Amino acid sequence: MANTETTANSVSIDGLTDRYLLFKIDDANYGLPLSLAIEIITIQSITKLPRVASYVKGIVNLRGKVIPVLDVRAKLGLPEHEYDDKTCIIVLDIHDMHVGLIVDMVSEVASALPEQLMPPPKNDKAATYIASVFQKDDKIILNLDCEDFFKDDLEQTRV
Amino acid sequence: MSTDDFAMDSMLEVFIHETNEMLEQLDEILLDSERAKSITDENINSIFRITHTIKGSAAMMSFNTISSLAHTVEDIFYLLREDPSKLSIVFDSIFDLVFQASDFFKRELESLQSGEYHEGDASAIIASLKEQAAIIKGEKAPEAADGAVKTAASADEDIPADMAKIRVFFETDCGMENIRAFMLLTQLQSCCEKLSSIPANPEADANLCADIIANGFIVICKPQHSLDDVIKAIENALNIKSYEVLSDGSAPVEEEKSAAQSQASPAAGKAAPIADSTAAAVAKVEASNISKGVKQSLISVNQTKLDQLMDLVGEIVTAESMVSSNPDLKGLRLDNFTKSVRELRKLTDELQDIVMSIRMVPLQSTFHKMDRIVRDMGKKLGKQAELVTEGGDTEVDKTINDAIVDPLMHMIRNSMDHAIEMPEERVRLGKPEMGTVSLTAKNTGGEILITVADDGAGLDPEKLLAKAKANGILTKPESAYTEKEIFNLIMLPGFSTNKQVTEYSGRGVGMDVVKKNLEQVGGTISIASEKGKGTTFTIKIPLTLAIVDGMNIAVGDNIFTVPITAIRQSFKISDESQIIVNADGSEMIVLRGDCYPIYRLRDLYNIESGTDVVTEGIMIQVDSNSSGFCIFADELLGEYQVVVKPFPIFLNKYDLKNHGLSGCSVLGDGSISLILDVNSLTND
Structure with missing residues (x-):
């Protein structure tokens, strides 16, 4: 899987490299490589599935396609709260699979060159699933490591 | 080789497809002729034409080995066509050689398909064929090598x-x-x-x-x-x-x-x-088909296109019910609208039937492959057996057809290798010298029933049990096993009755793989056997996987779909005392003198909403493979045709398929229902 973050030393090819989709969980700002995001949809009715991990909220119908949705809060071990009209589902393409991520709200798209990225603090519990950190204006953005984030779920799909 | 050439790709595809079809026809003719101990003039002509076409198209694609081998075969049949009386001289050797040639072609095609083509060496076959050709020419031209x-x-x-x-x-x-x-x-x-x-x-x-x-x-x-x-x-x-x-x-x-x-x-x-x-050749092949009446006139379509078409029809079916049961229309009296909707429904039903039928292929060609295996293995092992096939015209979905080739092949090999005895042994046992392996297919409405039966040695329950014990796969005391359970042992992983690994069986692929392959297309397999008399494997496969008639039921906010074929009846319970509660909390109900367990979907899947009161909900009695049981749900929502969608592979980890959910389906209003699989519902 080509990781767009690491190939960024060249000029951006399609306008997607070096750009990050920012979203909020509580007051923390998180980022995702924009190249992975397919679309953002508002929260809709989710069909619950039995026997799945608690952060797998179920499946939704995206124009006839059935995609699984995961709650980022639950996955990060944060307390869950009711979905409201700011809650969004970010649809990602990871290993050619579509997966939805439920986040509190989507804020903006930001650019960050590779040299602006800082490694996350080590040995910190808060740094789970964080690939890098960068600063934008007065905000600290935590970049989600999607490979790591989905690691538990992806293992079984590679048969 | 020209396979690297990008522009050749589609031509290559056509070449492989056409040649494969012709080889299948060739095999068919050869097997028929060998059985009849003669080749009719018409068949000689057909073989001549087939090899001629293969030669031509292979030469055009510059696959020289294929072309020259085809040429040599063609030469022989050219000579035979001129003078059929010469056939008797070379009858036996010709068949083996032409089979060898056909196998060689198939290997070459396979390697072409895999994308790494290495031209094989056919010189040995060509040399022996030329020898035969010289014999046929005999006095006419003995030197004509x-x-x-x-x-x-x-x-x-x-x-x-x-x-x-x-x-x-x-x-x-x-x-x-x-x-x-x-x-x-x-x-x-x-x-x-x-x-x-x-x-x-x-x-x-x-x-x-x-x-x-x-x-x-x-x-x-x-x-x-x-x-x-x-x-x-x-x-x-x-x-x-x-x-x-x-x-x-x-x-x-x-x-x-x-x-x-x-x-x-x-x-x-x-x-x-x-x-x-090429076109001329195809036309000729088709002409011969019509005269023989074996295959219909065909056009070849890329399978992905068919899959797309199927998906699209699925969407249309969904969209149609989205329109016809639109919530905005609730309570309105719309006579003309209802009429139009009914018309639309009729058309989408027809469309769906046709698309399904396009994907259907007869099992004939699969059966013919098995014919070859029985013939070849019989010769190699010195056993005499014939394959009796029935119902080759039964049609199944292409995906199912592809999925059952390997299992069938394995079972036929097993029968030939382990079950059918040597001729002397058979005579001693008072059986006909010639063993019989039968392969039948039958359409029983919603399912395809395929049986593989032999009149060989049969399974020996004691031996199987001892072997299973030795392999440590028994889960209860030996005496507690019924005969049926013992037979089912052979389908467990790590069970293989033959100690010796032979060329045909025991390649580490056992009946467990057969079972798994069949289960992937929703099939089941059962075994019946009598020691000394033979064994019968019965395979049941659903006709098509894509669209099912289902009853939608609600449990709280959740909607489930139960396939109509599984439902026996649904009923309300008026009195709670009808339900018998076991000491462990499990519930049962007596219906017409039989006792059925009750499963509450609410409890089974930990659904928080939904009714808990038995008299408020509804009972659905279903039939599963093992036995029947009752499902308790809130209410019936009605009968729908639903398009089965597999769960996203992202969810593979949770193995929902083995826990009562065969897939999901998008309903008319855009919500998703989960399709219940009654056979695996009670697994936990």
């Missing part, structure tokens, strides 16, 4: 007076002159009674190009009607620069016509003039 050169030489000498001779020059630098010459000959075949050329067999040798450029390509033919037809055909052919008629052979045509006509091959007469050699 090298047929091509000889014919080339002789063609020049004995041109009968009634033959027209035309010299053709190809455009300069058009390339592949020899192949173009061959294509020209193929085109001319339709309007000529006799046809030869100088040099003969131009497609066989690329070195002839130079010769053709320098001296032209001389066509010697006897026109069917008039020379004008032939000339017209030459004019219409591609890349021809010029031609000249050297002699028109007109004089004696009339007198000899009747004599010559009886000799003319029926095939050449049938095929209409067609633009390129």
Whole structure:
């Protein structure tokens, strides 16, 4: 899987490299490589599935396609709260699979060159699933490591 | 090799597909003929035509080995066609050799398909075939080992007076002159009674190009009607620069016509003039199909396109119910609208049926493959057995057809290897010397029933049990196993009754893989056997996987779909005392004298909403493989046709398929229902 973050030393090819989709969980700002995001949809009715991990909220119908949705809060071990009209589902393409991520709200798209990225603090519990950190204006953005984030779920799909 | 050439890809695909089809036909003819101990003239012609076409198209794709092997086979059948009486001399060896050749072609095609083509070596087969050819020619031309050169030489000498001779020059630098010459000959075949050329067999040798450029390509033919037809055909052919008629052979045509006509091959007469050699060949193959009535006239479609079409129809079915049961229409009286919706429904139903039927293929060709296995294994193992097939015209979805080839092959191999005894042994046991393996298929409405049966040794429960014990796969005391359970042991992983690994069985692929493969397409397998009498495997596979008739039921906010075929009845419970509660909390109900367990979906899937009161909900009695049981849900929502969608592979980890959910489906209002699989619902 080509990781767009690491190939960024060249000029951006399609306008997607070096750009990050920012979203909020509580007051923390998180980022995702924009190249992975397919679309953002508002929260809709989710069909619950039995026997799945608690952060797998179920499946939704995206124009006839059935995609699984995961709650980022639950996955990060944060307390869950009711979905409201700011809650969004970010649809990602990871290993050619579509997966939805439920986040509190989507804020903006930001650019960050590779040299602006800082490694996350080590040995910190808060740094789970964080690939890098960068600063934008007065905000600290935590970049989600999607490979790591989905690691538990992806293992079984590679048969 | 030309496989690297990108532009060749689609041509290659067509070549592989067509050649595969022809090889299947070839095998079929050979097996039939071998059984009948003779080849009819028609079949000799068919084989001749098949090999001729393979030769031509392989040469065009420059697969020289395939082409030259096909050429050698063609030569033999050419000789046999001229003089069928010679057949008896070489009958046995011919079959083996042609089978070998057919296998060689198949291997080559497989390696072409895999994308890493390495030309195989067919020289051994070619040499033995040439030997046979020499035997057939016998006294006529004992020295004629090298047929091509000889014919080339002789063609020049004995041109009968009634033959027209035309010299053709190809455009300069058009390339592949020899192949173009061959294509020209193929085109001319339709309007000529006799046809030869100088040099003969131009497609066989690329070195002839130079010769053709320098001296032209001389066509010697006897026109069917008039020379004008032939000339017209030459004019219409591609890349021809010029031609000249050297002699028109007109004089004696009339007198000899009747004599010559009886000799003319029926095939050449049938095929209409067609633009390129491949098309001409296909047309001929089709002509022979019609006369034999084995295969329908076919067009080949890329399977992904069919899958897309199927998906699209699925969407239409969904969209249709989205319109017809639109919540905005609730409570409105819309007579004309309802009428139109009904019409639409009828059409989408029809559309769906047709798309399904497009994807259906008869099992015939799969059965024929098994024929080969029985024949080959019988010869190798010294066993005598015949395969009796029935219901080859039963149609199944293409995906299912593909999925059952390997399991069937494995089971037939097992039967041949382990079950059927050696002939002496069979005689001693008072069985007919010739063993029988039967393969039958039957459509029983919603399912396809396939049985593989043999009259061999049968399964020995004691042996199986001992073996299972030795392998440590028993889960309860030996005495507690019923016969059926013992037979099912052989389908557990890590169970193989044969100690020796032979060429055919025991490659580490056991019945457990067979079972798994079948389960992937929703099939089940059961075994019946009697020691000393034989074994019967029964496979049940759902007809199609894509669209099911289902009853939607609600449990709280969740909607589930139960396949209609599984539902026996649904009923309300008026009195809670009807339900018997076990000490462990499990519930049962007595219906018509039988006791059925009750499963509450609410509890099974930890659903928080939904009713807990038995008298408020509804009971649905379903039949599963093992037995029946009752499902308790809130209410019935109605009967719908739903398109089964698999769960996203992202969720593979949770193995929902083995826990009662076979997939999901998008309903008319955009919500998703989970499709219950009653067979695995009670797994936990």
